Amino acid sequence: MLEIHGLDVRYGGVQALRGLDLTVAEGETVALLGNNGAGKTTTLSAVSGLVRPAAGRIVHAGEDITRTAPPKIVARGVVHVPEGRRIFSTLTVHENLLLGGYLVRDGAELAQRVEEVYELLPRLAERRFQHGGTLSGGEQQMLAIGRALVARPGLLMLDEPSMGLAPLMVAAVMQVIRDINLGGTAVLLVEQNATAALKIAHRGYVIENGETVLEGTAADLSADPRVAQAYLGGVS
Incomplete structure (x- = not known):
């Protein structure tokens, strides 16, 4: 469905992504976790064609879309909720x-x-x-x-959908995302609320300073003490 290989993105003299690798399979929900400034939004923007990578490749359904214009990416079924x-x-x-x-x-x-x-x-x-x-x-x-x-969309990319919402509404939004995925749409979910994201994701990546530092199944990441300390309130 989606493959990202060695992605570098720079804003002037600032490198936002450094050799990022990421995949989303058909029908899968993948969580992308990290603190502010880690490179999560930049990743979605690169896939959407809103920013041009300095290096690396973005492949959708077997076709390189690294330099494809945003409207053509939408027409391919890759849709970004900012x-x-x-x-x-x-x-x-x-x-x-x-x-x-x-x-x-x-x-x-x-x-x-x-x-x-x-x-x-x-x-x-x-x-x-x-x-x-x-x-x-x-x-x-x-x-x-x-x-x-x-x-x-065949691939729905969501950037911080729980931001600023009360807990009950966060649960409602996450349930909607789960339902969308169960209907066959792959989801790439950027979230700071790691607890909510990992409850509905199949797999996840943790990025810091534009690089992948952890990846695994949602269950494995939830149980990882490093993730628990940094993103789950210290509870493993």
């Missing part, structure tokens, strides 16, 4: 969802995809005529995810 949700606050929920299907030329097809999102996320259906800016933080995150789903 940190901070970035919904359109002055547009309605429904209008936000329609924008997720900007590559869909058939109106009936687009309408069907939006209805599928409403079925998965009934809270959005209840608020379809509300402006995005009037939603709670959790509802806005659901909207950001729903908008991505309209593109019917």
Whole structure:
């Protein structure tokens, strides 16, 4: 599905990623863990084509996409939900969802995809005529995810979906991500909330200063005392 080989990314004189290797298999949820500035967001941005690597390769479904333009990456079924949700606050929920299907030329097809999102996320259906800016933080995150789903991704990349949310809403968002994965969509999940991420992930990577320092199954990482100390509140 996705393979990252030896990825280097630089911002001016700052090296954000150093020889990063990462894979996501078909139907898999992979958690990418690390502190602020570790390189997690940069990894997603490189896959999305938003930043150009200085070295390394990004391969999707057997094809090198390292220098592919962002719209073509979306058309391949790789969709990125950015940190901070970035919904359109002055547009309605429904209008936000329609924008997720900007590559869909058939109106009936687009309408069907939006209805599928409403079925998965009934809270959005209840608020379809509300402006995005009037939603709670959790509802806005659901909207950001729903908008991505309209593109019917084969790989959904999520950047800090639990950020700023109350514990109950974090659990609800993680359940939605689990349901999406169970439906066959592969997920690459960037999270500082390692406890929540590892509960729904199959595997995970821990990166520090742009380099992979640990990788393994979610169960193994949860039990690793280094992960517990740094990311799970010291509880192994």
